[in-house]
Amino acid sequence: MRFKKELDFVHLSKYFFIFSIVLTILGVLFLAIFGLNYSVDFKAGSNVDVSLSKNITTEQLQPALDSLNLSHEPSITLGENRVNIRYDEVLDDTQSQALQAEITKLDDQASFEINTVDTEMAKELARNAIYSVLLASIGIIIYVSIRFEWRFALAAIVALLHDAFMVVSIFSIFRLEVDLTFIVAVLTIIGYSINDTIVIFDRIRENLRFGKQKTYEDLKALVNKSVAQTLMRSLYTAFTVFIAAFFLLVLGGESIKMFSLAMVIGLLFGAYSSIFIASPLWLLLKKRQKPSTKSAPAKA
Amino acid sequence: MKRLMGFIITVLVLTGVMAVTTPGLLDKVRLGLDLKGGFEILYEAEPMDIGAELTRASLQKTAESLEKRANALGTSEPEVTTEGTNRIRLKIAGVTDEAEVRKKMKEPAVLTFRSAAEGDAAGTYSKIEMVGSDFVEGAAEVQRDQLNQPVIQIKVKDKDKFAEITKRLLGKNLAIYLDERQLSDPVVQAVLTDGTASISGNYTLDSARELADTINLGALPLKLTEKYSQSVGATLGKQSLDQTVRAGIVGSIIILIFMIGMYRLPGVLASFALLLHTWLLIAVFVVADFTLTLPGIAAFILGIGMAVDANIITNERIREEMRSGKSILSSVKAGNKISFRTVMDANVTTIIVAAVMFAFGTGAVKGFALILIVEIVLSIVTNLYFAHWLLTLLVKSGMLKKPKQFGVKESEISAL
Numbered sequence: 001m002r003f004k005k006e007l008d009f010v011h012l013s014k015y016f017f018i019f020s021i022v023l024t025i026l027g028v029l030f031l032a033i034f035g036l037n038y039s040v041d042f043k044a045g046s047n048v049d050v051s052l053s054k055n056i057t058t059e060q061l062q063p064a065l066d067s068l069n070l071s072h073e074p075s076i077t078l079g080e081n082r083v084n085i086r087y088d089e090v091l092d093d094t095q096s097q098a099l100q101a102e103i104t105k106l107d108d109q110a111s112f113e114i115n116t117v118d119t120e121m122a123k124e125l126a127r128n129a130i131y132s133v134l135l136a137s138i139g140i141i142i143y144v145s146i147r148f149e150w151r152f153a154l155a156a157i158v159a160l161l162h163d164a165f166m167v168v169s170i171f172s173i174f175r176l177e178v179d180l181t182f183i184v185a186v187l188t189i190i191g192y193s194i195n196d197t198i199v200i201f202d203r204i205r206e207n208l209r210f211g212k213q214k215t216y217e218d219l220k221a222l223v224n225k226s227v228a229q230t231l232m233r234s235l236y237t238a239f240t241v242f243i244a245a246f247f248l249l250v251l252g253g254e255s256i257k258m259f260s261l262a263m264v265i266g267l268l269f270g271a272y273s274s275i276f277i278a279s280p281l282w283l284l285l286k287k288r289q290k291p292s293t294k295s296a297p298a299k300a
Numbered sequence: 301m302k303r304l305m306g307f308i309i310t311v312l313v314l315t316g317v318m319a320v321t322t323p324g325l326l327d328k329v330r331l332g333l334d335l336k337g338g339f340e341i342l343y344e345a346e347p348m349d350i351g352a353e354l355t356r357a358s359l360q361k362t363a364e365s366l367e368k369r370a371n372a373l374g375t376s377e378p379e380v381t382t383e384g385t386n387r388i389r390l391k392i393a394g395v396t397d398e399a400e401v402r403k404k405m406k407e408p409a410v411l412t413f414r415s416a417a418e419g420d421a422a423g424t425y426s427k428i429e430m431v432g433s434d435f436v437e438g439a440a441e442v443q444r445d446q447l448n449q450p451v452i453q454i455k456v457k458d459k460d461k462f463a464e465i466t467k468r469l470l471g472k473n474l475a476i477y478l479d480e481r482q483l484s485d486p487v488v489q490a491v492l493t494d495g496t497a498s499i500s501g502n503y504t505l506d507s508a509r510e511l512a513d514t515i516n517l518g519a520l521p522l523k524l525t526e527k528y529s530q531s532v533g534a535t536l537g538k539q540s541l542d543q544t545v546r547a548g549i550v551g552s553i554i555i556l557i558f559m560i561g562m563y564r565l566p567g568v569l570a571s572f573a574l575l576l577h578t579w580l581l582i583a584v585f586v587v588a589d590f591t592l593t594l595p596g597i598a599a600f601i602l603g604i605g606m607a608v609d610a611n612i613i614t615n616e617r618i619r620e621e622m623r624s625g626k627s628i629l630s631s632v633k634a635g636n637k638i639s640f641r642t643v644m645d646a647n648v649t650t651i652i653v654a655a656v657m658f659a660f661g662t663g664a665v666k667g668f669a670l671i672l673i674v675e676i677v678l679s680i681v682t683n684l685y686f687a688h689w690l691l692t693l694l695v696k697s698g699m700l701k702k703p704k705q706f707g708v709k710e711s712e713i714s715a716l
Contacts, residue, residue, distance in 0.1 A: 120527060129657075129665050136656035143652050147645055156649075184595040184668050187657065188602045191650050191672060195606055198646040199613060206638070233609075233616045240558060240612070241605035244551040248601065251547035253540040256594060263598070 009227045010220050013280035020162060020277060027169025036172050039179035039258075042123065046091040048099065050083045053109040061085075064102035068095060129183045133164070133190060140194060148205055151285040156197045159278035163193040167266045181259035189266030192241065196234065196274040203230045204279065216287050223283050227275055238271035303697035307690065311572065318579045325579075328586045332593030335541040338393030341402065343524040345386050354386055354522065355438075361513055362522045363388045365478070366405060379591075383662065388524070405524075411515060412477045415469050425475040425485070429465050432515075434458065440515040442508045443498065450508035451500040454515060459495035467491045478514055544597060552578075555608060563615045565705050566691055570611035573687035577607050580678050588674075595668040603675030606650065610683040614639040614691075615706070622708050632695050636688040643684055647676050 058076055061083065065074065070087070077084040091099065103110050137157050144153035164186050171178055203226040213219045245267055249260035333340050345362060347354055363380045370378035370392055379391040392401065411432035414425035439455035456462045465474070466488050475485035476499075486499045503511070556574070560567040581600070585592060618635030626634065654676070657669035694700050703713060 125662060125664065128660065128662050132657045132660045132665060135660055136653040139652040139656050140649055143649055180664065181594060181598075184598050184664055187665065187668055188598045191602050191653060192605060194653060195609065195646045195650050198649050199609070199642055202642040202645055229620070230616075233612050236558075236562065236612045236616075237605070237609040240555045240608045241601075243554050243558075244548075244601050244605060247547040247551035247554075248544065251543060251550060253543040256540065256544065259594070259598070263601070 007224070007228065009224050009275060010280050010283060013276045016272070016276035017280070020166075020273075023166060023169060024162075027165060027172060030169065030172040034172060034175070036168070036178045037175045039177045042126075042178070043088060045089055046087045046096065048085040048087070048091075048096070050085070050103055050110050052081050052083065052107045054107060055081060056083065056106060060106060061103075064099070064106060067102055068098055070095070125180065126183055129187060133187070136190075137161075144198070144201075148201060151282050152201045152205075154285060155278045155282040156194060156201065158281055159197050159273040160190055160193045162273050162277055163189055163266060163269045166269045167262055170265055171262065176261065177258055179258060181256060182262055185259045185262035185266065188263060189270055192267055193270040193273065196237070196270050197278045199233065200227060200230050200274050200279055201282070204282065219283055219286055223279050227279055231275075234271060234275060238267065241267050301697070303693050304699060307693045307697060307699075310690070314572075314576060318575065322579060322582070325582050325586050329582060330585075330589065330591045331541065332591045332596070333391055333393060334594045335544075335592065336393055336538065338391065340389065340391045341405070342383075342527045343388045343390065344527045345388060345522040345524055347522060356385070357513070358516070358522060359386065359388065361516070362524075365514075366390055369404060369479070370401070387527070402526075410477075410479055414475050414477055415465075415472060423485070424482070425473065425477070429469070429474065430456070430461075434461070435515060438516050440512040442505065442512050445498070445500060449500060450503045450505045451498045452503070452508050452512045452515070453496065453498050454512075456495050456497075459493065462495055462497070463491060463493045466497075476511070476515070483511055483514060540594075544594075548597075548601075552604070555604075559608070559611065562707060563611075564707050565694070565700060566615050566618070567707075569690050569694070570608075570615065570683070570687055573611065573682045573690070574604070574607055576686065577675075577678055577682040578604070580682065581675055584674055584678070590671070591667075593664070593667060595664040596671045599668045599671035599675060603672060603679060606647065606676065607679040607683045609646075610639075610643045610679060611687060613642055614684075614688065617642075619706055619708050622703050622706060623712050623714065625714055628700060628703065628706075629695055632691060632700075636692065640684055640688070644680070647680060651676050 055078070058078065061076065065076075065085070070089070072088055074085045074087045077086070085099075100110075137160070140157060140160075141150070141153040144150075144156055167186055167189060170176070171182070204223060207222050207226050207229075213222055242264065245260060245263040248256065249264055252260050345354060345359055347358075359382050363382050366388060367378055367380040370380070370390065379389075381389050383389055390405065412428045413430040413434075415427045415429050416425050417427035420426050434456055436455040436457055439453075441453050442450050443453050445451045469488045470491060472488060473485045474488050476483045484499065484501060486501055499511070556571045559571050559574075563570060581603070584590070590596070614635060617639045618631050621631035621634045622628070651673055654669040654672040657665050658673065661669055691700075700706070703710060
C-alpha cells in the first residue's frame with residue numbers, strides 16, 4: 001500500500017459530522033434571522049440609469065431626490081458621467097417624470113433609462129431550480145438503487161443536499177450577495193457532488209464483492225480501504241476542478257465574481273462530503289443491517 | 301509498427317483539423333447577451349379584451365410580429381421565443397436607443413383596414429375604415445376559389461358597417477395594414493351584406509395563410525407586460541467575455557500541465573482527449589446553433605472537470621493494477637475496463653440530474669442542463685472510448701513498456 005499509516009476516515013468522520021451539523025444549524029439560524037443578501041434581481045423596485053454630460057456628486061443630486069417626497073431613500077451609485085439610482089419601490093409614471101424633470105434641471109443633457117424590476121421572474125427561477133433539484137434527487141434514488149442499493153442512494157442525496165445547503169449557508173453567514181447566477185453555481189456544485197460521490201461508492205461496491213463482511217469492523221475497514229484507494233483520485237480531481245474555478249474567481253470579470261466564489265466554496269464542500277459525509281453515512285445505514293461485533297450475542 | 305503508424309496518423313490528422321478549424325468555429329459561436337451586450341425582456345401576454353382567451357397560435361403570432369418589428373428597427377439578430385403558455389422572451393443585441401425600442405415593442409400589433417384619404421400618395425392609405433377587433437376572432441381562413449387560387453375568407457362582427465364601407469368603396473382599394481406596414485391592398489369587388497368577404501389576389505398558399513393568421517392576430521391583440529428585463533452594456537459584456545476566456549485558458553493550461561506531469565505519456569494522451577473534447581463541444585455549439593451564455597460557461601467548466609476526472613480515474617486505476625504486479629498490457633486493459641464502469645455510473649447519474657433540470661427548469665436552468673448533457677455525452681466518447689483506444693494502441697505498439705512511463709516506481713510494484 002502507498003500509505004504507511006492507514007487513515008481511519010470513518011473515525012475522523014465523527015468530528016466532521018459534528019462540524020457539518022454545527023454549520024448546518026448556523027446556516028439555518030442565519031437564514032431564519034438574516035435571510036440571504038439578495039441582489040437587485042430578487043428585489044422589486046425601479047432602477048434609474050442616467051447618463052450625464054458631466055460628473056455630479058451625491059450632494060448635488062440629493063435636493064432633486066428629496067423633492068419627490070418618497071417615503072424611502074434610494075441607493076445611489078455614481079459613475080463616470082453616469083448615475084444609477086435604485087428604488088426599493090416601483091415608481092409610477094408621475095414620480096418618474098418628476099424625477100426626470102428634477103435631474104434635467106441639474107444637467108439638461110441627461111438621458112434616462114428607467115427599468116422596473118419585477119421579482120416574480122427571479123423568484124420563479126429560484127423556485128423552479130429547487131423543484132428541479134428535488135425531482136432530480138428522485139431520479140438519483142431510482143438509478144443508484146438499481147445500480148447500487150438504496151443506502152448508497154440515500155447517502156448520496158444527503159451529501160448533495162449538504163453541499164448545496166452549505167454554500168447557501170456560507171453566503172448567508174458572510175452576507176455575500178445572491179444574484180441569479182448563484183442559482184446556476186449551486187446547480188453546478190450539485191452536479192459535481194454527485195459525480196464525486198458515485199466514484200467512491202463504486203469502489204465500495206467493488207470491494208464488497210470480494211469476501212464476506214461479517215461484522216461492523218469488517219465494513220468499517222472496507223470503507224476506510226475504499227476511501228484510501230480512491231483518495232489520490234479524489235484529491236487530484238478536486239485540485240483540477242478547483243484550479244478552473246479559482247482562476248475564474250481571480251481573473252474572471254466582476255459580473256461573475258459571486259458565481260465563481262460560490263463554485264470554489266461548493267467544490268471544496270463537494271470533495272469533502274464525498275469522503276467524510278457520504279461514505280460514513282452509508283456505513284451507518286449499512287450497520288443497521290449487519291449486527292455489530294459488540295451487540296452480537298457472545299458465544300458460550 | 302502498423303499500430304504506431306495508426307496512432308501517429310490519428311493524432312496528426314485530428315491535430316491538423318483542430319488547428320485549422322478552431323479560429324473559424326470560435327468566430328461562429330453565438331454569444332448570449334450577458335457576454336456581448338444588449339437587452340432582454342420577458343413579456344407576459346394577455347388578451348386586450350377581458351374575457352378573451354389566449355391561444356397558442358396568437359402567442360406565436362405575437363412573437364413573430366415582435367421579431368419583425370425588432371428587425372424593422374434595425375437591430376441585429378433579434379431572438380424571440382415563446383415560453384410556457386403566456387410568455388415571450390425577447391433578446392436584442394447592439395441597440396443604441398434602448399428606451400425607444402422598448403416602447404415600440406410594447407405597443408400591441410395594430411391591424412387596420414384603410415382606404416385612401418385625400419392627399420395620400422398613390423398606393424398609400426391613411427383613412428382607417430376598420431380595426432382588428434371588428435373581425436370575428438379566429439374566423440379568417442384560407443380557401444380556394446373556382447380557379448383553385450388561394451383566397452382568404454374573413455368574417456366581420458358588424459354586417460351593416462361592412463356593407464356601408466364596401467358600398468362606399470366599391471371599385472376602390474381597401475388596404476390591410478399591420479402597424480404601418482401595408483400587407484395587401486385588395487379592391488372591393490362587390491357590396492357585401494352578409495358580413496363575410498373573400499380577399500383574392502396573387503397569393504401563394506403561404507402568403508395567403510400568413511395574411512389570414514395576421515388578421516386573426518389583429519382580431520385578438522395581446523397586451524404585453526414587461527416582467528423582467530436585463531440590459532448589459534456592450535463594453536461590459538465584451539469585458540466579461542475576455543476575462544472569462546482568459547481565466548479559462550490559464551486554468552486549462554495548468555490542468556494540462558498537471559495531467560502531463562502526473563501521468564507522463566498517458567497524461568499527454570489524456571490532454572489530447574481533453575482538447576478534442578473541447579473542440580467537439582465548440583463544434584456542437586456552432587452546428588446546433590446554441591447560444592453561449594454565462595450558465596453555459598458554468599456547465600462547460602463542470603464538464604471539463606468531469607472529463608479530467610474520467611482521465612484521472614482511468615490512470616489511477618492503471619497505476620494501481622500495475623503496482624499489484626500485473627504486466628503493462630493487462631494493467632491497461634483492466635484499468636480501462638474497470639474505470640469505464642466507474643465513470644459511466646458517475647456520468648449517467650449526472651446526466652439524470654441534468655435531464656430532470658432540462659425537463660422541469662426554465663431559462664438559465666434549462667440552458668445549463670442542456671449543455672451539461674451534451675458535454676457529458678461528448679466526454680464519454682472522447683475521454684472514455686477514444687482515450688482508452690489511444691492508450692491501448694500505444695501500449696500494443698510497444699511504445700509504452702516501462703511502469704516508469706506511467707509514473708509508477710519499480711519499488712512500488714509488489715511481486716505477484
